[in-house]
Amino acid sequence: MLDYLTAxxxxxxxxxxxxxxxxxxxxxxxxxxxxxxxxxxxxxGAIRLLDNIPAGRTVVVYGWGPGCNGATRAAAALIARGYSVREMIGGFEYWYRSGLDVETAAGTVHPPVHPLVGASGAAL
Incomplete structure (x- = not known):
């Protein structure tokens, strides 16, 4: 079990x-x-999957949320190409709920921290 959790x-x-x-x-x-x-x-600050992804830094992928496996599929493809990859837990849904900045066509949005998330973004 420890090996699984470490991985x-x-x-x-x-x-x-x-x-x-x-x-x-x-x-x-x-x-x-x-x-x-x-x-x-x-x-x-994110880039699109279809953009040129520079080598040399860890790539963090995300999809819609915890029920979306698009980020997992993309991670597998990037790892096969030699990238160091991690997956962001909760995807865009958790990013938004944590009150982190979102870029839209109208500009940057500062969403409120969701009531189930503490002021620091940590789960209650």
């Missing part, structure tokens, strides 16, 4: 750690959703 922690990253890694330049955040979803809104 899981090496592969997954929560939204707050993903945001911090994006800000520090440690991660490249990649949105794996369809173009229409991207156009509606995406994590500020």
């Amino acid at each position: 899981k922690l090496a592969y997954e990253v929560d939204v707050l750690d993903a945001a911090a890694g994006l800000d520090s330049g440690e991660f490249i955040l990649v949105d794996t959703r369809k173009q229409a979803s991207w156009d509606h809104g995406h994590a500020l």
Whole structure:
């Protein structure tokens, strides 16, 4: 069981750690959703899966939410190409609920922190 949990922690990253890694330049955040979803809104600083993904940094992929496996499929394809990849737990849904900035066609949106998420973004 310990091996499983260690491997899981090496592969997954929560939204707050993903945001911090994006800000520090440690991660490249990649949105794996369809173009229409991207156009509606995406994590500020993310790039589209179809964009050129630079090598040399860890790629963090995300999809819609915990019920979406698009990020997992994209991660498998990127790992097969030699990228270091992690998957963001909860996807765009958790990013938004945590009150992290979202980029839309109208500009940057600062969503409110969801009531079930603490002020720091940590689960209650």
